[in-house]
Every structure is written in structure tokens, then in C-alpha cells.
Amino acid sequence: MVSVSVRKHGLAVAGICVMLLAGTACSDTEAGGSSGSGTTQSSGTPGASTTPGSSASPSQNPGAANVAIVPAKGASAVKPDQPVTVTTTAGKLKDVVLKDDDGDKVAGSFNTEKTQWTSLPQLKPGASYTVSGSAEGTDGASVPISSTFKTLKATKRLKASVAPLNGETVGVAMPIQIYWNNPVTDRAAVEKRLSVKTSVPVVGSWHWVNSMQVNYRPMNYWPAGTKVTVNIDTLGVNAGRSTWGVASRQISFSIGKSVVTKVDVKKHTMYVFIGGKLARTIPITAGKDGFTTRSGVKVIMEKFVTKRMDARTVGIKPGDPEYYDIHDVKWAQRVTSSGEFIHGAPWSAGSQGSANVSHGCVGMSLKDAQWYFSQTLRGDPVVVTGTTRKMEPGNGWTDWNTSWSTYKAGSALS
Template sequence: MSRWGMRAVGALVVMVLASSCTSGGGSGDPAEQEKAKDPLTITASVENGAADVPVDSVVTVDGFDGQLADVTLASADGATTIPGEVHGVRWTAGQLLEPATTYVLTASGTGDDGRQVTETSRFTTRALSLDEQTYPAVAPLQGETVGVGMPVIVSFDIAVKDRAAFEKRMKVTAQPATDGGWYWLSDNTAHWRPKKFWKPGTKVTVDLGLNSVHAGNGIYGQQDQHVEFTVGRSVVSVVDTRRHRMTVKIDGKARRTIPVSTGDADHRSRNGIKVIMEKHRSIDMDAATTGVDSDDPNYYNLKGVKYAMRVTNSGEFLHAAPWSAASQGNANVSHGCVGMSTKDAAWVFAQSKRGDIVSYVGSPRRLEPANGWTDWNRSWDEWLEGSALGADAEDA
């Protein structure tokens, strides 16, 4: 024991013996006094000089015997800063780390002894090859105005095995609030759709916080995404393949009924709810792209087809078909497309957006799952079963 400590103990004994009936105004315990004067100790979750730090590490800093005041985590070149928050005695990074990057971690605060302490450390993250990174692509595009049937589509160039880890960080919010959920078509593709068609005018925000999240099998997400889009007016068309008519409703009111020709007996147009995926003012249509060989009697190669809008992956479009004018309204003679006059096709094209609904009725041929954006052909309960989060899948 130090001389200062021996004097303190002696003084305490004398005071107790001389004045046992006097109440004290505070603790005279020297251990408590020394504890109150401890310096701040700063400890980080990543050691100084560490190499090959996993990119999905959540960096934390703890402060003992004092208060953390400021923590900065940034790349050594100053290009990237990782935000974070202090809760109690711990600072926690709000983002994961970039691969092959040297970071500088600086933490400062004041100890119980009243003195300021600053600690600085450096570490480097593990490098990742392109085969160890998966990048998301999002539809709709930033600022796009879409139809009431438009799903949010996220496509990954490398498969995501830990779907749940990703889905937890894939957020869709809307004004007004809209119930919806994710459905994984495969390890490379996930769709989010509302429970019912979007309300016109809805503002939608997509936030993907996937950067450096482990996708499984040593693969990590890259490039967080933030996309905002708007839902335009409701344009819903119904193609009646038996009556050879298409009725276009705008904001719930029938605006025009158009004579059409759909797929013939050997190439039936598919029944079901389809969504406009692409719009082309002019496009070449080669049957070879749908698997029909040039020697096949059914082969065609049409140049400059006007006002074409794709509704399936397999090659069904709505488009101008002046060559079938005599059949429009009374016979089905196409290879699956909806053909109409150039004048009518131009009108429909002008009214339509990507994401508008085109519902086909009257055909004996069913639309195959994932042959286009076929999301609306599943019941809501079936849709929720496609989420990686089970009962927690439904968002608002």
C-alpha cells in the first residue's frame, strides 16, 4: 500500500473512534476514490494492424471508465467514411466494409479522471475476386413512371444462397403505405409486388443495403441501391381471344374496344394476367429468337414492326399488324401476338407504360410461371410462400 493509502486508512480509523455518533456526508472508502479517477480505456473489435478482415465485419468500439465522444472509421485515402452510433459505452458501425481497403479507426473520449484520450488504429480488409461478389440490378429505373402492375425486380449476377440474409436488407416503402412482399423466383431473381395493384400516384422507394452482406458460399453483395419511382394512371387491358377484341380501361373506365387477331390453333396466345415489359416504337421480329428454325414452315422474319410491346419472355407482343387486317375482329391467325391496325396500335402504345396490365381470357393455353412478369397469377398466400422470411415476409 502507498503512503497515501496508509495515511487515508489511519485517518479513517481515528475519525470512527473519535466520532462514532456523527453521520458522514459521503464515502471515505479510498478504493471508491481511486475508481473515480480511472482513465478512459478504448477497445476496438478489430485489432490494430489486422489484415484480411472479413468484409461483413461489424466494427465496434467500447469505452470503459469514461465516455466516448467521437469515433471515426474511414478508408485511408479518405474516399469512404463508415457512419456509426454510440449507445451506452459502445459505438457500432452502421455499414459493413469494402474489400481490399485499408481503414483508419480513430476514437476519443474523456475518462473518469477528467483526461482526454485518443486512440488510432489501422486494418485492412480481405480482397474479393469478381467471382466472390454479386451485384444487384433493379427495375423500375430511378425516376421511372410505371403501371399499376409493375413489380420491383432485383436480379443478381451471381446466385444468392442465403436468401433470408439478403431479404432482411431489401426494403420497399410506399406513400401511401402499401402491403406487399418478396418472392424469390430463383437464387438470382427476387420480385416484390403489392397485395393488390398499385394505387395510381403512389411514390415508391427501394433500398437495398446489401453491400458486403454474405450471400452464402463465400459470395458477398456489392453496391447498395436506392431507387425511387412513381405509379402512373391505371391502364388495364383485357384481350378476349374468342371474341377477337381488346378492351382498354383507363382509371377504371372503358376507353376503347379494338378488333384484334391473336394466336392461331397451333400457336395459341397464353391465358393469364401479363404485364408490359418493354416498349418498342419499331422492332425486328425474328422467329429464330423463339426457337423456330429458318427451315421451319412457321418461320418468320418481320422487319420494322410498329408499336410493339412485349408481355412474355417467349415472344408474345401487342403490335401493329397491317398484314392481318382482314382477320382482325373475326379470326386468330398470329403466332401468339396480339395484332391490330397501325392506327389502333399507335393509340394503345401512346396510352401504355411499362408495368401496365394486359389480361388474356378465352384461350385454352395457360401462361407458364416466370414466362414474363407473371406475378399476378399467384394468390397472395402463394406469393408469401415464396419469401425467405416466412411469416415475417409481409411489409407495409
């Protein structure tokens, strides 16, 4: 039909084609970018380059494969979050390969009829891509597929750092934490590229702490023994303000046994539950007046067999009656960013179980501290009660101090 129309109304159709090309210049490129196709455009696919069957045009041989590729051949500013499509109007696509100048392939899939192939919308910014493959028309003739294009360059590059570490075994309260190297403006676009898979059903939610961090936690503690895989498919994502994802990554970790600790500051006692059963009751001392231990759900962040504790790190200087500098604190486990630890404290043995004399830490005998250290993992919860001083948001891993409804509301997709 197209070839007949051209013969009868050549000038009119040429004018329409110019309008169509102008109207589709942004369909697969950044504004201001050149499509640079250098080939004829497909009459049915805006911004597409075509590969006609051998020497015959579609109108002369309806059975010849006529392949259209989007973006157009030679396009120079293609958006990395746009899929690449290869379509044939006759026959089937036999194979399609999309790879960048480093030789890395982009995954894609065929439709049921194998008349269209669509890539994942995950291209590298500032890269050159080649489309290759072949199609076979209903006439049985094979037609090669060949096209090249370039993606636009990113003003800023988005990368992720993740906790926990790949392969780590962590406690039942461990939040997944993703830290971005540049601010994320389009949080929804980025969050759509994040997923969590678990070996047992778990209800959870992402929660944006700020533009540089997004966390994930379950509605309740992770079930013991759960296997977790986090997919950060941010290659090619538009994070806003010319910030584009330049890499995807995947991490897997495991949840250990359930160890939940409850500290009652008023009773000067710590209760350790393992697998839901009380395993040990430990006499402790906590923060004295002026250094009250915070109440709330804390999470073990770091573990040290030996830790130097210098009061200068919390603003107490030498010469102050409250100053201390202990070089060999044993079995120390950090639970707040501000400096609260659970550790062995032989110097306060006379007060453990009866009085609070510390500068905010939870202290116990060396024997109990060593046993407790051997039971815990990074990510285990420590629930503290008995004081009016509450945990401040962000003073450690404080995800569990927010109600579930509020936490879910922190998702960009809620």
C-alpha cells in the same frame, strides 16, 4: 480490481488471459485469420484493443477514459458483416470516425449515454479501415482514439442489377427485379438487407425466383402515383460460400396512372381501363390454331415504335409455310419472353374482331395500336382470357400468375 488481482496472483491471471485470448480469436476474424492486435486486451471486451487514459491506468485514476475497440488493432481478417464497436468505461465518447482506405466513411450511432458507438455491419471485403476520434473521461481529460484493421478478402463478389431503372415511371404491375452476378446461398442474410419504402402504405413481399434473382411485388397492383424507393444494402453481406457483397445501392421510381388491359381471345376484343374506367374497346385478332395466345396476367416488358419480326427467332425457318419476316411492325409492345407482342397489324384488318389468325400476338389497326401505345408504360398489366394455353413461369414477368400466399412463401424470411 484488475491491477490488484495481477499483483496478488500474477501467474494465475496471466494463464487465464492466455486462455481468454485463444478463446476469442474468432470473435472478430475469419477462422485462421490473425488478430494481430499488438496491444493489451480489454479485460471486459474479448478481441478488443484498449486506449488507456494518458499516463494513468483505470485503477489509478477511475475517472480516466478507458476505450476498448472491437475488432482489435491490427486484426487482418475481420468479417465484413460484423459491426465495429468503440466503448469507454468512464466518461463519454466525443466523436468516432470509421473509414476505409478510399476515404469512405461507415455510418454508426452512439447509445443514449454516449459510452458506446456501433457501426453498421457493412464493411468492404479486402479493405483497410481506420478508427479515429476522442473520448473524455469524468476527470475531464481527453483521450485520442486510434486503431486500424483489415477485412478478409472475398472469393466471389456480390453485385446487383435492378429493374425498374432509377427515376423511371412504370405501370401498376411492375415487379421489382434484382439480378445477382453470383449465386446467393444464404438467401435470408441477403434478403434482410433489402427494403422497399413507399409514399403510401403498400403490402408486398420478396420472392426468390432462383439463386440469381429475387423479385418484389405488392399484394395488389401498385396504387397509381406511388413513389417507391428500393434499398439494396448488401455491402458486406455474407451471401454464402465466400461470396461477399461489395456494394450497396438505392433506386427510386414512380408508378404512373392505372392502365389495365383485358383481352378476351374468344370475343376477339380488347378492353382498356384507365383509372378504373373503360377508355376504349378494340377489335383484335389473336393466335390461330397451333399458335394459341397464352392466357394469364402478362406485363408489358418493352415498347418499340417499329420492330422487325422474323419467325426464325421462334424456330420457324424460311421455306416453312408459316415463315414471316416483317421489317416494320408498328407500335409493338412485348408481353412474353417467347415473343408475344401487342402491335399494329394492318395485314389482318379483315379478321380483327372476328377471327384469330396471328402467330400468337394480339394484332389491331394501326390507329388503335398507336393510341394504345401512347397510353401504356413498361410494367402495365395485360390480362388475357379465353384459351386453355396458360402462361409458363418465367416466360416474361409472370409474378402476377402466382397466388399471393404462394408468392409470399417464396420469401426466405417467410
